[in-house]
Every structure is written in structure tokens, then in C-alpha cells.
Amino acid sequence: MEINKEHITGWLKQLQDSICxxxxxxxxxxxxxxxxxxxxxxxxxxxxxxxxxxxxxxGGVMFSAVHGNTPEFLLRENQHSVNDTISTDSKFxxxxxxxxxxxxxxxxxxxxxxxxxxxxxxxxxxxxxxxDLTPHYIxxxxxxxxxxxxxxxxxxxxxxxxxxxxxxxxxxxxxxHRNETRGIGxxxxxxxxxxxxxxxxxxxxxxxxxxxxxxxTYCYLINKNKNISFNETQKKWQLLRxxxxxxxxxxxxxxxxxxxxxxxxxxxxxxxxxxxAGWEYNEEPAKNSLEEITQGLLKKGISWT
Amino acid sequence: MEINKEHITGWLKQLQDSICxxxxxxxxxxxxxxxxxxxxxxxxxxxxxxxxxxxxxxGGVMFSAVHGNTPEFLLRENQHSVNDTISTDSKFxxxxxxxxxxxxxxxxxxxxxxxxxxxxxxxxxxxxxxxDLTPHYIxxxxxxxxxxxxxxxxxxxxxxxxxxxxxxxxxxxxxxHRNETRGIGxxxxxxxxxxxxxxxxxxxxxxxxxxxxxxxTYCYLINKNKNISFNETQKKWQLLRxxxxxxxxxxxxxxxxxxxxxxxxxxxxxxxxxxxAGWEYNEEPAKNSLEEITQGLLKKGISWT
Numbered sequence: 210m211e212i213n214k215e216h217i218t219g220w221l222k223q224l225q226d227s228i229c230x231x232x233x234x235x236x237x238x239x240x241x242x243x244x245x246x247x248x249x250x251x252x253x254x255x256x257x258x259x260x261x262x263x264x265x266x267x268g269g270v271m272f273s274a275v276h277g278n279t280p281e282f283l284l285r286e287n288q289h290s291v292n293d294t295i296s297t298d299s300k301f302x303x304x305x306x307x308x309x310x311x312x313x314x315x316x317x318x319x320x321x322x323x324x325x326x327x328x329x330x331x332x333x334x335x336x337x338x339x340x341d342l343t344p345h346y347i348x349x350x351x352x353x354x355x356x357x358x359x360x361x362x363x364x365x366x367x368x369x370x371x372x373x374x375x376x377x378x379x380x381x382x383x384x385x386h387r388n389e390t391r392g393i394g395x396x397x398x399x400x401x402x403x404x405x406x407x408x409x410x411x412x413x414x415x416x417x418x419x420x421x422x423x424x425x426t427y428c429y430l431i432n433k434n435k436n437i438s439f440n441e442t443q444k445k446w447q448l449l450r451x452x453x454x455x456x457x458x459x460x461x462x463x464x465x466x467x468x469x470x471x472x473x474x475x476x477x478x479x480x481x482x483x484x485x486a487g488w489e490y491n492e493e494p495a496k497n498s499l500e501e502i503t504q505g506l507l508k509k510g511i512s513w514t
Numbered sequence: 515m516e517i518n519k520e521h522i523t524g525w526l527k528q529l530q531d532s533i534c535x536x537x538x539x540x541x542x543x544x545x546x547x548x549x550x551x552x553x554x555x556x557x558x559x560x561x562x563x564x565x566x567x568x569x570x571x572x573g574g575v576m577f578s579a580v581h582g583n584t585p586e587f588l589l590r591e592n593q594h595s596v597n598d599t600i601s602t603d604s605k606f607x608x609x610x611x612x613x614x615x616x617x618x619x620x621x622x623x624x625x626x627x628x629x630x631x632x633x634x635x636x637x638x639x640x641x642x643x644x645x646d647l648t649p650h651y652i653x654x655x656x657x658x659x660x661x662x663x664x665x666x667x668x669x670x671x672x673x674x675x676x677x678x679x680x681x682x683x684x685x686x687x688x689x690x691h692r693n694e695t696r697g698i699g700x701x702x703x704x705x706x707x708x709x710x711x712x713x714x715x716x717x718x719x720x721x722x723x724x725x726x727x728x729x730x731t732y733c734y735l736i737n738k739n740k741n742i743s744f745n746e747t748q749k750k751w752q753l754l755r756x757x758x759x760x761x762x763x764x765x766x767x768x769x770x771x772x773x774x775x776x777x778x779x780x781x782x783x784x785x786x787x788x789x790x791a792g793w794e795y796n797e798e799p800a801k802n803s804l805e806e807i808t809q810g811l812l813k814k815g816i817s818w819t
Contacts, residue, residue: 244796258795267795386774386783448790455791456784459764460774469691469765476796478691479761484794485753486760488787490563490572491549 212413217326218274218304222255224420225272225306229257231424232270232310235431236262241270246474251277252302256477260484264317264435268310269480273473276302279329280471300330305338306420307464309481310427315447316437318344318351318430319392319454321481322423323464324416334409336416337399339374340423341382342430343392343454345447347503349513351430352393356513358426359396359419366415367405371514374398379509384457389507391457446500448487455486517718522631523579523609527560529725530577530611534562536729537575537615540736541567546575551779556582557607561782565789569622569740573615574785578778581607584634585776605635610643612769613728614786620752621742623649623656623735624697624759626786627728628769629721639714641721642704644679645728646687647735648697648759650752652808654818656735657698661818663731664701664724671720672710676819679703684814689762694812696762751805753792760791 229241239262247253254273259265279299305325312319324338342355356375363371374396382391396419401412458465458481468478494500534546544567552558559578564570584604610630617624629643647660661680668676679701687696701724706717763770763786773783799805 260795267793269795386780452787455760456764459761475691479793480795482757482793485790485792487790488572488784489789490565490574490785491781 212410214302214304214326214328217413220417221272221274221304221306221324221326221420224417225255225257225270228306228308228424229270231428232259232265232268235428236264238263239265246477248275248277248473250472251275254474254477256474256480258480262313264312264314264431266311266313267480267484269308269477271307271477271480272305273307273477274302274304275471275473276300277471282470298330301327302329303327307481308423311451311483312431312435314435314437315345315439315443315450316434318342318434319451319483320423320427320430322420324420325464326416335400335402336409336412337401338416338419339378339381339395339397340419340426341378341392341395341397343450344503345450346443346499347393347506351433352513355393355395355426355430358422360514362415362418362422363396365418366411367407369405370398370415371396376510382457383509384453384461386460387453387456389453389504390509391454391507393506393511393513394509442500445487446494448485449489449492451483451486452488455482458482517715519607519609519631519633522718525722526577526579526609526611526629526631526725529722530560530562530575533611533613533729534575536733537564537570537573540733541569543568544570551782553580553582553777553779555777556580559779559782561779561785563785567618569617569619569736571616571618572785572789574613574782576612576782576785577610578612578782579607579609580776580778581605582776587775603635606632607634608632611725612786615732616756616788617736617740619740619742620650620744620748620755621739623647623739624756624788625728625732625735627725629725630769631721640705640707641714641717642706643721643724644683644686644700644702645724645731646683646697646700646702648755649808650755651748651804652698652811656738657818660698660700660731660735663727665819667720667723667727668701670723671716672712674710675703675720676701681815687762688814689758689766691765692758692761694758694809695814696759696812698811698816698818699814747805750792751799753790754794754797756788756791757793760787763787 239259241257241259244256252275256271258269260267279301284299308322310320320342322340326336328334360371378394378397381397382394384391402409465478494504544564546562546564549561557580561576563574565572584606589604613627615625625647627645631641633639665676683699683702686702687699689696707714770783799809
């Protein structure tokens, strides 16, 4: 069987189903509500959002598959040289799943996953994706577990992948104007096709495994932390961390930019924003507080495994 | 006396003083706290922020005067053609005041003012600025008053200015991905130098009057609305309107972009963000509610005067 976009699209919808089932189970009471939407220029999506669960305050597991004329900014990105002529009749097809979960309890981390497949009518195609974790409070044991799970997936496919994609996540999920990372990172990769002597089919197998590792990894962290008690200071800190999350998503995130620029569905794209976020002018965590420890770990290049 | 950057800078600091005094009086209990900061590459600022006043939940009146090598993106904007060579030893000087006030009471509007002066070592110089209002609930009487005050200032200087700068504000303070304006607009202008047969000195006089009209205009709106009672629904709506404000500032606002790209002081730039903001997936205001009326008025081209 040829692996084509229909196969990949169908597989993503199956994955969306299984992730939603796993998250509902981990939450205990919250349910995902579904909306199907169409994009005027072609394609659409299946958005599933949970509000006010027992664990999940706001979370979305969003599937989309859009197609149409390739936007000019994408064509420019794919020029090999500035003198290449840009094809004006190029078509694109992009499908993927994006997930962001904002938990109620500040002791449960925020998580994000995105896996995406992109092809153009000239035969160009690639895979992209990643999973990264934003703990409101960084706990070494959990960070080791999270990176350990991602490393296992990577190592099963290519010896270079974990290091390469972990560094990529450190660089990508970086809030330049704050000089801090968004969280503890994870893995991030883009334009994966025949890298490192891996065939497209082998990279697809890796990519699928990234998608499949999301639910068990995050549900483990939910179950481990969901019953830890917390106080007002910790809740307030959570709001500030969410504010930084908003800053990253609106200023730097390429998926948000791509979605808004290709006339995607705004409510689905901005589902990633928390129900409530805060900003406090000139806030500094107290000396030797847990908040200060977390702040000190928001940097690139920490080896968690 | 020659009108030079020292004169303009000194005038702006005086204005910052008088605005802070007026806002403290209108608030009744809140006080501005001052921080002086230096920018590594040249210049600095005097930030004044009020937190938890009686009326003002979070507000900043920020003065800055920065200088250094002109950033490349600014040089490119000033190229007359793509073939012009870009001078690599150009210096710039930029000074201005930026104000954003987020009130506690959803019946008091959010306000923003910015006035700025910019010059380059090649002799290029211009004035920019504007005042715009973001009511959580749009009240026709207040909108008329606000635009009327701005129109009076404009009309005293040039017959074309109000219409021109009002349209400019409508187009500038527009949240494209929501297809809505940020609020009811106001006036906005940029690169004012010798427009419409006005000398730089005459435009400077107009620009100063814009700055001077801020405090009486906003204090009138504070005093008129600060004692109106409000309920939980209205407070929740305020959080959502603030969410849109955050979206505009982080995605579209050129001042924010300029500040972050020229290594400005992040805490001063992002002072514009509210203490608390919210996002709700797929929220629609109830039919015939005050919220729906406001939503329907968030569009360009409404004539308030």
C-alpha cells in the first residue's frame, strides 16, 4: 500500500479519538465537546475542547486537514535561492493534531503536542512535530521521567534524534524577550523527510510513535500530581506562568502564525490560550522559594536524562 | 530657540509628571511607583506604574528616550527603493510616552496613549502618536464625548486631521483574526513632519496638545463611570475583552514590536498587559445582551461625532 495523505489523515483522526478517551479517563469527570468546521478555501477540522474538568481547566485536542493554493510566504520559505521563480499554481495539503492542556492544579504541568504532515503539488512533503512540557513548578523527578520517555521513542528510531530534537525544542520554545525557555522543553522537529539516511516511511513510523506516546506520558504525570494540595501563592504563580505561555504563543509560535495567516479557524488556533492568565509588573520570585528554583531552570541546555 | 530633541525630551518628562498627578487624583488612593532604567545600547527610561488603586487596577505612564545604531529593520522601512544602499553608521534617537490604564470597574474604559518623537542622524525626523479608547461596554454618550474631545484638538490645527487620523486609528487598532476593532478607536498618526503644508513646528504644537488632552479627557470618563455597580457576568466579559487587548498588543502592535526588537525594557513594554485576562473557547454573547451590542460596535468606520 502506498502511504498517501489519506492514510496519514485517517491515522491522525484515530489518534485524536484515542487521546481524547485517555484524557477523559485521566480527568475523571470532564468531557470533550466536538465541533466540525470547514475552511472556506478548502478543508476543515474536528475540534475537541474540554472545559472545567476535574483536572483539566481548559484543553483542546484539535485535528485539522486543510488544502488550497500555497500561501506566498510558504513558497518563499521553500525557494532554494532568491532568484528562483515562484510557482503561482502550487497547491498544498496540511494535516495534523495540536494539543494544549491547561490543568487547574498548578502542580500538574501544562503540556503541548503537535504533529503535522505537509505536502505540496510539486512533490515536496515533510513531517513535523514535537511534545513539550511547561510545569508551573519544575520537579526534577517528573522532568527526568518526561524526557526519558521521549528519549526512548527517539532512540528506537535513530541514535541522533533525541539530542537533535531536544536541542531544537530548547531553541524553539524560547521566549527571547524574557531570556527564558517556556518550560522544560521536550522534542521538536520539522521538515523531516529523508534526514539522517532514514527513509520517509521510517520517519513516518517515528512520527506516529511520538503521537502515541503523548497520552500515556501525560496521563502518568496527571495521576502522579493531581491530588497534591496547593495554596493561593501557587495559584497566582500559575497565572503568571500562563501569561508567559500566552506571550510565547502570540509572539513566537509558528503554528499560531501559520494558522492565522492561512485563514484558519481562530477559535481552534487560540484554543491554546488559558482560561485565565496574569501579568504583574516587575514581579520577582522570593529568594530561595520554589518559584525562584523554577525560574532558574528555565534555560536551554539542561540535560534531564 | 531651536526646537531640538532635548527640548522635546524635557517636555515629555513634564507631561509625564502632570499626567501622573491627574491620574492619582482621579483614582483617589493609588500611587505611581517609579523606576528608572538604562538601556545597554544607549538611553533609558522612567517607568511609573500604579497597581491596585481604587479605580486603576493596573496602569503605567512610561517615559523613555533611547538612542544608538539604527536597527536594520528601521533602515529598510526608510529605503526609498530596494536598490538604495543602507547606511551602516546611522544613529537614531527616539523618545516618547506610552500609557495604558486597565481599570477595575468594567464600566470604566481601558485607555491607551502614545506620543513619540523619532530622529535619525541623516536629518530624518518625525512625530507620531494617538489616543484610543477600549470600553468593555460601549456607551454612545461616552464614545461621542471621547471622539468629540479629540476632534476639537485636531480641528484647532488642521481641518483634515480628525478624519484622517480617526480612519488611521480604525485601521491600526484592528484585530484581523477576529475581524473586530480593539475598541472605539480614537486618533492615530505616524511620521508626521511636514504633512498637509504644516511646518514641523506647527505639527509639534498639535502633537503636544494631543498629549495634554489625555488627562482631562480620561479623568472625565473615570469620574462619570467609576461608581457604577457591576456584576459577575460583567466582570467575566471584562476579562474576555482584556484577552483581545492582549492579542492585539502581542500580535499587531508596532510599538511593542519595536520595543522588543530594539532590546527595550521588557517589563516597561509589557506593562500594557492587564493584571488578569481570560479566554473562553467559542464564547458568544447572549442575544440582545449589552455584550452583544458592544460586540456589534467593534467595527471600522463608525462616525461618533
